Amino acid sequence: xxxxxxxxxxxxxxxxxxxxxxxxxxxxxxxxxxxxxxxxxxxxxxxxxxxxxxxxxxxxxxxxxxxxxxxxxxxxxxxxxxxxxxxxxxxxxxxxxxxxxxxxxxxxxxxxxxxxxxxxxxxxxxxxxxxxxxxxxxxxxxxxxxxxxxxxxxxxxxxxxxxxxxxxxxxxxxxxxxxxxxxxxxxxxxxxxxxxxxxxxxxxxxxxxxxxxxxxxxxxxxxxxxxxxxxxxxxxxxxxxxxxxxxxxxxxxxxxxxxxxxxxxxxxxxxxxxxxxxxxxxxxxxxxxxxxxxxxxxxxxxxxxxxxxxxxxxxxxxxxxxxxxxxxxxxxxxxxxxxxxxxxxxxxxxxxxxxxxxxxxxxxxxxxxxxxxxxxxxxxxxxxxxxxxxxxxxxxxxxxxxx
Amino acid sequence: xxxxxxxxxxxxxxxxxxxxxxxxxxxxxxxxxxxxxxxxxxxxxxxxxxxxxxxxxxxxxxxxxxxxxxxxxxxxxxxxxxxxxxxxxxxxxxxxxxxxxxxxxxxxxxxxxxxxxxxxxxxxxxxxxxxxxxxxxxxxxxxxxxxxxxxx
Numbered sequence: 001x002x003x004x005x006x007x008x009x010x011x012x013x014x015x016x017x018x019x020x021x022x023x024x025x026x027x028x029x030x031x032x033x034x035x036x037x038x039x040x041x042x043x044x045x046x047x048x049x050x051x052x053x054x055x056x057x058x059x060x061x062x063x064x065x066x067x068x069x070x071x072x073x074x075x076x077x078x079x080x081x082x083x084x085x086x087x088x089x090x091x092x093x094x095x096x097x098x099x100x101x102x103x104x105x106x107x108x109x110x111x112x113x114x115x116x117x118x119x120x121x122x123x124x125x126x127x128x129x130x131x132x133x134x135x136x137x138x139x140x141x142x143x144x145x146x147x148x149x150x151x152x153x154x155x156x157x158x159x160x161x162x163x164x165x166x167x168x169x170x171x172x173x174x175x176x177x178x179x180x181x182x183x184x185x186x187x188x189x190x191x192x193x194x195x196x197x198x199x200x201x202x203x204x205x206x207x208x209x210x211x212x213x214x215x216x217x218x219x220x221x222x223x224x225x226x227x228x229x230x231x232x233x234x235x236x237x238x239x240x241x242x243x244x245x246x247x248x249x250x251x252x253x254x255x256x257x258x259x260x261x262x263x264x265x266x267x268x269x270x271x272x273x274x275x276x277x278x279x280x281x282x283x284x285x286x287x288x289x290x291x292x293x294x295x296x297x298x299x300x301x302x303x304x305x306x307x308x309x310x311x312x313x314x315x316x317x318x319x320x321x322x323x324x325x326x327x328x329x330x331x332x333x334x335x336x337x338x339x340x341x342x343x344x345x346x347x348x349x350x351x352x353x354x355x356x357x358x359x360x361x362x363x364x365x366x367x368x369x370x371x372x373x374x375x376x377x378x379x380x381x382x383x384x385x386x387x388x389x390x391x392x393x394x395x396x397x398x399x400x401x402x403x
Numbered sequence: 404x405x406x407x408x409x410x411x412x413x414x415x416x417x418x419x420x421x422x423x424x425x426x427x428x429x430x431x432x433x434x435x436x437x438x439x440x441x442x443x444x445x446x447x448x449x450x451x452x453x454x455x456x457x458x459x460x461x462x463x464x465x466x467x468x469x470x471x472x473x474x475x476x477x478x479x480x481x482x483x484x485x486x487x488x489x490x491x492x493x494x495x496x497x498x499x500x501x502x503x504x505x506x507x508x509x510x511x512x513x514x515x516x517x518x519x520x521x522x523x524x525x526x527x528x529x530x531x532x533x534x535x536x537x538x539x540x541x542x543x544x545x546x547x548x549x550x551x552x553x554x555x
Contacts, residue, residue: 043533069503168509
């Protein structure tokens with residue numbers, strides 16, 4: 001009761017300048033005269049997926065995110081995003097996740113430069129920063145940007161973002177964040193499981209990441225990179241595991257380049273990325289994870305908004321097709337085992353329908369082709385475990401929103 | 404043994420640097436190609452004073468081919484993209500993304516948010532989400548030799 005009264009007291013004694021508004025009519029739209037505002041928004045998506053060979057269907061509330069931001073003044077704001085994945089989380093059971101996707105303070109240094117500090121998403125690839133369901137085609141985010149670039153990839157650190165005043169269209173970013181944890185790398189998902197994502201990160205390993213981005217006419221051209229340590233160990237631990245340690249010990253390097261074109265309903269995207277882990281052999285010796293020394297991935301996508309042929313140009317019915325290639329065995333250390341299951345190709349095609357801005361209905365078909373699974377790596381072979389098929393097809397239906 | 408490991412690591416780094424450089428060269432090539440295609444890589448940036456919320460931009464700031472001039476004023480938090488729709492019609496857009504307040508980047512074809520990918524056409528309408536609301540417009544007036552932007 002005391003807590004309730006205290007909460008009410010806080011609510012009724014808030015400064016008169018504080019407001020809770022939707023994003024469209026608050027600080028984003030800039031229609032309020034005062035310099036402070038609190039914003040609530042969010043996004044989410046749900047999906048039905050049918051795997052045609054086994055006829056097994058699955059329905060899942062993939063994610064719901066609540067954004068809460070506050071602008072303290074014209075220079076300082078805070079941004080937070082709380083995410084629930086897979087509908088619910090139950091203690092003691094596997095599945096589901098509640099996590100903070102972002103929680104950072106933004107300092108506007110000049111008109112052209114701002115700084116971030118906290119848990120934020122570095123500019124790497126396309127999807128990492130732009131992952132709202134209303135901004136990409138298909139129910140699933142591109143697989144290259146899930147398993148090679150482990151989106152959504154956020155870490156704790158500080159970053160500087162800016163644009164060059166004398167060259168409009170040119171943007172850059174540079175950030176220092178905590179490194180990865182190579183002890184959690186897994187064959188088949190690359191460095192994905194090695195992310196700390198803000199939870200008790202071992203900051204003895206550090207990473208530098210940066211990007212160059214240029215807008216010209218209808219093109220968006222970007223290159224980004226990441227270089228960081230993945231063994232925040234003590235000297236004794238590192239010596240015992242025969243790994244290099246320190247801020248950039250057992251380094252992971254990632255490079256990426258992408259180009260996007262968008263005009264009159266036509267959209268084209270292409271992305272190439274590579275991950276290099278020179279000490280993969282040492283990681284495998286220490287943790288037996290079958291980590292690759294090099295992985296590469298690329299994809300290309302083309303889409304067209306059919307409504308551009310009509311008078312209803314503000315609506316969106318995009319037909320699209322995407323080809324993706326993931327080579328996660330590109331280079332293996334001497335103690336690595338080739339697994340054809342990690343060489344994957346995808347063809348994704350389908351429709352994205354937006355009756356209004358902020359709402360999307362998606363239907364797509366996914367064809368996945370892999371190489372042969374290495375039987376030496378199968379712990380539970382069929383029929384104890386599920387059968388492995390090199391070719392799989394999925395039909396997906398989903399909805400998403402963002403406001 | 405250690406020498407061999409160090410040599411191998413050096414080779415791996417060389418390979419990574421080689422691949423990264425190839426990427427960069429490719430990008431620079433693409434950028435150059437795009438710049439060649441556009442014939443005009445950057446937009447004119449005009450630093451203008453405000454007189455009681457009124458900013459005057461000379462009509463001569465617009466080149467023959469260019470239809471966008473970026474107007475910068477020290478008192479304003481965001482730049483303004485002044486767009487020439489026709490000889491008698493100009494639109495002044497606040498270069499502030501309606502998604503999360505980030506400063507926008509302008510080209511001759513639209514305005515773009517580097518942070519989350521939102522884009523707007525030269526009328527301020529959203530062409531790519533996540534932004535949902537159009538850009539804020541300032542009133543404009545045309546005199547004999549200049550365009551007046553009313554920021555109040």
